[in-house]
Amino acid sequence: MSNVLIVAEHGAGAIRKATLHALAAGQEIARRTGGQVHAALLGKGLGPLAADLAAYGVEVHVADAPVLERPLAEAFAPVLADLAKAIGATHVGAAATAFGKDVLPRVAARLEAGMATEVLGFGGDGANVTFRRPMWAGNVLAEVEIATAVKVFTVRTTEFAPAQRAAAPGAVHAVAVSIDPAALRTRHAGFREVKSERPELTEARVVVAGGRGTKGDFAPIEALADALGAAVGASRAAVDAGWVPNDWQVGQTGKVVAPELYVAAGISGAIQHLAGMKGSKVIVAVNKDPDAPIFQFADYGLVADLFQALPALTAKVKAEK
Ligand SMILES: Cc1cc2nc3c(=O)[nH]c(=O)nc-3n(C[C@H](O)[C@H](O)[C@H](O)COP(=O)(O)OP(=O)(O)OC[C@H]3O[C@@H](n4cnc5c(N)ncnc54)[C@H](O)[C@@H]3O)c2cc1C
Structure with a gap:
């Protein structure tokens, strides 16, 4: 048997x-x-x-x-x-x-x-x-x-x-x-569920993630995510800085995601971050440094300031709807 x-x-x-x-x-x-x-x-x-x-x-x-x-x-x-x-x-x-x-x-x-x-x-x-x-x-x-x-x-x-x-x-x-x-030596003390209108990060078809390049301002990330009906992710640098909740972290010590589309903005592409998202079907990177390692893994790369590129992308997505 x-x-x-x-x-x-x-x-x-x-x-x-x-x-x-x-x-x-x-x-x-x-x-x-x-x-x-x-x-x-x-x-x-x-x-x-x-x-x-x-x-x-x-x-x-x-x-x-x-x-x-x-x-x-x-x-x-x-x-x-x-x-x-x-x-x-x-x-x-x-x-x-x-x-x-x-x-x-x-x-x-x-x-x-x-x-x-x-x-x-x-x-x-x-x-x-x-x-x-x-x-x-x-x-x-x-x-x-x-x-x-x-x-x-x-x-x-x-x-x-x-x-x-x-x-x-x-x-x-x-x-x-x-x-x-x-x-039993353990007991259940409580359960606080994170409630969100957005899809669950590990189950979302689209994820828009931000890193240290956001300098703590996730508004452009969240706006694009909402226009696309996406979940929001983050690098550990953004989480460790206290800018966003730690259940947004993607990577080796965060969540592993494999959406159809992963947009990484202001994220350099450290191996520990890649470990959590490199299985994504299509990866789009927005980074103002043309030498950022993320571009080696991205299907589409945009060398640009995210504070200009993301609002433009968001407007385009909304206009197409
Ligand atoms: C044991 C271990 C586990 C780890 N686990 C994880 C993990 O699970 N997930 C994770 O993410 N990391 C993890 N890390 C940390 C990882 O090594 C990196 O430090 C982290 O991923 C860097 O985050 P970042 O890309 O946001 O920041 P940075 O590496 O500082 O990159 C910021 C990027 O933003 C760009 N940028 C700056 N301003 C702009 C702008 N205005 N517009 C566009 N781009 C801009 C810069 O060019 C740069 O490329 C782990 C590290 C260790 C040692």
Whole structure:
């Protein structure tokens, strides 16, 4: 038996899009191993979410209990590890989101499994499926083999097209939960959601990002973003200066994005920034220094002052609408 267990993520009453990318990764492993894809859905009051997930043709295991209301890794990990054992999972994975990065290492520890993080693709087949992952800010791509019987992984959602609904839904199974809430050493203290009219950075089709060249004035960046219906991103220099919130940061220590269009204005193109956006389909750079490294990666480069070029672009976009 060589089953793949994908840990689903949900929020605001819906399965998160990241999970569909992780399911697609799971399906690719299953094709290589000849196994089946299962999904784990944990939470409280999950209602129709199990059926939503089963629509992708995977067997869904639902653990619905008050102790799982919040995604506490300490409570989720034992449920997932026991489930992985029960279904004979050889591969356990999730999207490399904040949730996946938090929960999966604990699952790996419980299963005494090796783990590959931020996986971009797979190689090999049977028991020898390998994991391709970035190292050194994406400058090296490693092909990793995991020697333990069970292999745990997280995937970069930008590298896998989302799973498609199947003709026939998978079965749904209930999982018994026997966690004593009083025994947990972590507790959920609160959750403050960032509310924005703009699309989520990692899911946006277009991203307009600003860097130190904005000198803290993101108005031209935001105006172009809003004209294009885009998300706003930033370099770490802009975030570290306190000009913009840190959930806007794109790069090695920020978010990884791969939109159809990425506009980088006043960003030099340091490798740590490129690590987060070089998978974008079309890259447009606006920088007043013709030697800025970003121009080596840009499909379209504009040597210009962003405070002149961006308002002109914004006006043009609005005029075309
Ligand atoms: C471990 C580590 C992790 C890191 N992680 C990240 C990360 O996740 N994301 C990230 O972005 N960085 C990261 N960095 C930092 C990275 O090395 C760079 O310092 C940072 O990306 C630089 O940001 P910048 O391009 O905005 O600033 P700068 O490099 O200072 O570039 C500013 C650019 O703006 C241009 N400019 C100035 N004025 C104008 C104008 N009026 N119009 C047009 N252009 C103008 C300049 O010509 C210049 O090219 C990391 C560094 C380390 C060591």
